[in-house]
Amino acid sequence: MTEQIPMSSPDISAAEIEAVNQVLQTRYLSLGPHIAEFEERFAAYVGARHAVGVSSGTTGLHLCVIAAGVGEGDLVITTPFSFVSSANVILYERAIPVFVDIDPKTLNIDPALVAQAAHKLTRGQGDKERGRQGEGETRGQLKAILPVHAFGQPADMDSLLDVAREYDLAVIEDACEALGAEYKGRRIGTQPETCNLKLATVFAFYPNKQITTGEGGMIVTDQDDWDTLFRSLRNQGRDVFDAWLNHTRLGYNYRLDEMSAALGLAQLGRIEELLAKRERVAQWYNERLKDVDGVQIPYVAPTTTRMSWFVYVIRLAPEIDRNAVMAALEERGIPSRPYFTPIHLQPFYRERFGYREGDFPVTEAVARSTLALPFSSVMAEEQVEYVCEQLVTVLRQQLQTR
Ligand SMILES: Cc1ncc(COP(=O)(O)O)c(C=O)c1O
Numbered sequence: 001m002t003e004q005i006p007m008s009s010p011d012i013s014a015a016e017i018e019a020v021n022q023v024l025q026t027r028y029l030s031l032g033p034h035i036a037e038f039e040e041r042f043a044a045y046v047g048a049r050h051a052v053g054v055s056s057g058t059t060g061l062h063l064c065v066i067a068a069g070v071g072e073g074d075l076v077i078t079t080p081f082s083f084v085s086s087a088n089v090i091l092y093e094r095a096i097p098v099f100v101d102i103d104p105k106t107l108n109i110d111p112a113l114v115a116q117a118a119h120k121l122t123r124g125q126g127d128k129e130r131g132r133q134g135e136g137e138t139r140g141q142l143k144a145i146l147p148v149h150a151f152g153q154p155a156d157m158d159s160l161l162d163v164a165r166e167y168d169l170a171v172i173e174d175a176c177e178a179l180g181a182e183y184k185g186r187r188i189g190t191q192p193e194t195c196n197l198k199l200a201t202v203f204a205f206y207p208n209k210q211i212t213t214g215e216g217g218m219i220v221t222d223q224d225d226w227d228t229l230f231r232s233l234r235n236q237g238r239d240v241f242d243a244w245l246n247h248t249r250l251g252y253n254y255r256l257d258e259m260s261a262a263l264g265l266a267q268l269g270r271i272e273e274l275l276a277k278r279e280r281v282a283q284w285y286n287e288r289l290k291d292v293d294g295v296q297i298p299y300v301a302p303t304t305t306r307m308s309w310f311v312y313v314i315r316l317a318p319e320i321d322r323n324a325v326m327a328a329l330e331e332r333g334i335p336s337r338p339y340f341t342p343i344h345l346q347p348f349y350r351e352r353f354g355y356r357e358g359d360f361p362v363t364e365a366v367a368r369s370t371l372a373l374p375f376s377s378v379m380a381e382e383q384v385e386y387v388c389e390q391l392v393t394v395l396r397q398q399l400q401t402r
Contacts, residue, residue, distance in 0.1 A: 005383050007335045008208035008311075009376040011274055019262040026258075034261035039218070041268055046179075046189025048201070048220035050227035053256035053264075054234050057176035057204025058085040060217040062092050063233045063254065064200045065144070067226050068170035070095045073140030077117055077169075079109040080344045081363045082148040086174045087343045095140065099344050101360045105299045107150045110362075111159030114145060118167045144170040150340075152210075152310035154183035156303060157192075164197055171197055176204035179211060180275045182306035191222040200226060205260075208376070210274055210308055211267035213260035277377035278309040284381055285312050285373065288388035294320050294395050296369075312375040313339055315366070320398055322371060328394040334387050339372040 023034060035053050043051035054060040070076055072094040078087055080099040087097040098121065100113045121142040145164055147155040157173070164171045173188070175181070181188045189201045200223070205216040219230050232239050237251025256264075267274070282298070289295050296315040300307050316322055326336050342363045344355040357364060373387055 004333045005335070005374045005379075005387065006376070007337065007372075007374050009378050010207040010212045011270075011277070011377045012212075013266075013270065015269070016263050016266040019266040020259050023258045023262045028258055030255060030257045032258040032261075034258045034265060035256055038256075038261040038265045038268070041265060042203075042218050043220060045187075045268060045271065046201070046203075046220055047187050048189050048191050049222045050220065050224070050230075052219045052221075052227060052230040052234065053261060054217045054219060054230075054254045055256055056215050056254075057174075057202055057206070057217040058089060059234070059252070059254040060202040060204070060219045061086060061089040061146075061172065061174060061176075063230050063252075064172040064202060064219060065089050065093050065095070065146075066233060067200065067229050068144045068172060068198060070143045070170075071140065075121055075140060075142045076144045076146050076172075077109075077114055077121075077142070078146040079148050079150070079363075080342045080360045081107055081150060081340055081366060082174065082343060083176070083340060084343055084346055086146060086148050086176075087349070090146070095143070097146075097343075098142075099360060101362045102150075102366065103156075104362050104366060106153055106156070106301045106304075107299075107366060108153065108155035109147050109160070111156045111163065114160060115163045115166075118142060118145075118163050118169065122167050142167065142169065144172055146172045146174060148174040148176075149178035149181060149188060151298070151313055152178045152181050152308040153298075153301065153304050154178060154181050154188055156301075157183055161192065161197065161199075164199075171199045173199070173201040175201050176217070177209070177310040178308050179203050179209065180271060180306065181304070181308035184303050185305050187306075188308075189220045191220075198223065198226070200230075205264060205267075208310075210278065210310065211264060211271060213256065213264040213267070216256050216260045216264060274377050275308060278375075279307075281375060281377065281379045281384060282307075282309040282312055284384040285375075285388065288384065289314060289391075292388075292392055292395065293317075294399060295391075309375070311339065311372045313370050313372045315369040316371055316395075318369065319402060320395065322369070324398065325371065325391075325394055328397075329387075329390060332390045332394075334390055335374060337372045338367070339370050340367060342367050
């Protein structure tokens, strides 16, 4: 097999092509009927009262940070083991991300450490985190927790919601990688019944995601006031009763256009098929890699009653040179990626906040060992077979030369 295997691929059928074509034959390329229908079906699928379509996962998270009342100098507890935008959206409001280390197995934020951090920060302690606010800036408050369901595995939400209740914090769930995942039998996005918290969940639809709209995202919430606010903020700050050039508040153009919404609707209609295909590919990998020396296959927590496979990420034993493995795979037509690079070690976070290696040891150890292999719902079993065969050969060579 000499052809390059793609790292990821969208799964587009004739139904999606037809749906987008139909939109192109109407006058409504934005603010038309498809966005409303996509929102309605999406809310029903995840089990929330409201869904608001936005231009990306990042813009959805940004609007949640605003809705949570996070302002200049305020603090938001989040994970350093994520895609950079889950922390960037906090910076957009000139607030401070307070990173908390992760659980080494689930790779999600550690709720016990979140409870400790909330305790410290609400009692005027946590000077190190507050110190990151810089001299002379107003001292804000701890306002929210922003957990991420990394790689499609739900974070331990019950424990995190307990902390949020105790300290009166908003919760912004980054479910950009987790559409369809279930935690203790609840689908991610379903708002807990007893929950009188400020809570919203954000999904993303970039082409490597479980469903795609090209670019796009969706915020879901049970809170009527947040739903109204999100609709205004995404549409240049207009309230529903505002005239076209009336703007009640500072807003943005974070709208999702009609072609994207029609594509999303058609993909959502295939969601069970798409998730099942991803699950099958993950199982092909698991079967072939579970007993390979130097490889740890993905862990699925007992609270994860359904994993929504977003990527397939293995962990390599510390004695294996990951860069050499990646280079050898690349020569064989197989792309692979270290995933994630910790956010606190990104150059501008180091420069702005003074983070150094050693600040979040679990995240850093995990990040040194992870390797994402090619993964998508359209991958064939022979492709998985080829990737695994080549990986095993490369690892064997490495372990023998030690
Ligand atoms: C965990 C996480 N958060 C946020 C995002 C941002 O989503 P988008 O790329 O749609 O802005 C992504 C997407 O890659 C993600 O994986």
